[in-house]
Amino acid sequence: MQYYGWRRVVRDTTARRGIARRIGTALYIAGPVLMVGAFVSGRAGAPFWLQQVLAWPGYLWMAVSIYLTLALVAGEFVRPVLRRVLERRAATPEPEPTVAAATVEPEPEPVLIGADAKPPTVPERATTEPAAPEPCTEPADPSRRLFVSRVVAGAAAAAALGTVGYGAHNVLSGPRVKNVTVPLAKLPRSAHGFRIAVVSDIHLGPILGRAHTQRIVDTINSTQPDLIAVVGDLVDGSVENLGPAAEPLAQLRARHGSYFVTGNHEYFSGAEQWVDHVRELGLRPLENARVEIGGFDLAGVNDIAGENFDQGPDYDLALGDRDRARASVLLAHQPVMIHDAVRHGVDLQLxxxxxxxxxxPGNIIADLANPTLAGLERYGDTQLYVTRGAGAWGPPVRVGAPSDITVVTLASRQA
Incomplete structure (x- = not known):
């Protein structure tokens, strides 16, 4: 992908030994190196300052490369059309301008009578010929092929940069509030209208830090929910590096408290330390556990990634001995866990x-890998709601998938 981009954007649009080609080539060498460095540095335990230095340019280069490649591929279909148009214009001869000869009629000569009379002379015609064109001294225009390459490359670069800029703005401006009402058959009238603020995939890391957390906390508190559910992937890094970035979570306010379950990224970042830390911040971790809240049961299970650390989901521990006549809400990070939720008679999975x-086009891949990409769907007697999350992983870019904090309002059919 990187070679294709270099060939179309740099090689095909610049002189072989020109300064523009050297700069473009250097950029296409540095960009992929920074991109790989951004991915590897976190997993390799590099100093956090180095992760931050590599993250912004590396991840943004990744996003720009993806959209630039897509735009250039689309440009392959435009390229022959442009060349054909230019060839037709060049092949059409332009009519040469003609200058009519200027005729000067002499005044008639007087007629002489007598011996000295002479025959009248034949009048001569004076003509003015058009001046010969001066030779062109301006340099010749670039070839059609070079012109087409520059047009396509320029348009593709503008489209890629504009798209990534728009997507970065969507992330950095913070998530929006989305409201969803979910009717539950077993929910008693006393719990009708219970509001759960659901937030997931905050992804604190080298790019998204304390200011990002504060925006999310302020947005959640503004909705005045009855309960707050943080459904995994809070962080991409250790407590040592990201503990200060997570501190605003201590400001979360809800009548029935705040709850947390692990996501797969917690197990890349030290899940046990993060569970302890969020507890210190005032959130209650639900590690394969359940609590009774008003007219329903709230349960939480560990993420599937915990199986590699002997800390995987345990549905029997979380749900096995509960009263199935009561409504139940399950916090589980990944949508694929819905099938186990159905088997255990869960009413709603978040x-x-x-x-x-x-x-x-990441949504195409994500849709193939998950039973529900986003929103509310029903699986048998169990409903599944999937939030798009409040942050971003990798490139801080969202296109066609705006971030959200969802306020789920539970509705009783008895109300």
Whole structure:
């Protein structure tokens, strides 16, 4: 992909030994190196300052490369059309301008009578010929092939940069509030209208830090929910590096408290330390556990990624001995866990993980890998709601998948 981009954007549009080609080539060497460095540095345990230095240019280069490649591929269909149009224009001869000869009629000569009379002379015609064109001294225009390459490359670069800029603005401006009403058959009238603020995939890391957390906390508190559910993928890094970025979570306010379950990224970042830390911040971790809240049961299970650390989901522990006559809400990070929820008679599962695809065409891949990409769907007697999440992983870019914090209002059919 990187070679294709270099060939179309740099090689095909610049002189072989020109300064523009050297700069473009250097950029196409540095960009992929920074991109790989951004991915590897976090997993390799590099100093956090180095992760931050590499993250912005590396991840943005990744996003720009993806959209630039897509735009250039589309340009392959435009390229022959442009060349054909230019060839037709060049082959059409332009009519040469003609200058009519200027005729000067002499005044008639007087007629002489007598011996000295002479025959009248034949009048002569004076003509003015058009001046010969001066030789052109301006340099010749670039070839059609070079012109087409520059037009296509310029348009593709503008489209890629504009798209990534728009997507970055969507992330950095913070999530919007989305409201969803979910009717539950077993929910008693006393719990009708219970509001759960669901937030997932905050992804604190080298790019998204304390200011990002504060925006999310302020947005959640503004909705005045009855309960707050943080459904995994809170962080991409250690407590040592990201503990200060997570501190605003201590400001979360809800009548029935705030709850947390792990996502797959917690297990890349030290899940046990993060569970302890969020507890210190005032959130209650639900590690394969359940609590009774008003007219329903709230349960939470560990993420599937915990199986690699002997900390996987345990539905029997979380749901096995409950009264199935009561309504139940399950917090589970990944939508694929819905099938176990159905087997255990859960009424509503709240999940995240997908980011709604985060940016097109990633939504196509995410949709194939998950039973529900985003929104509310029913599986038998169990409903599944998937939030798009409040942050971003990798490139801080969202295109076609806006971030959200969802306020789920439970509705009783008895009300």
């Amino acid at each position: 999940s995240g993980h997908t980011h709604g695809g985060q940016f097109w």
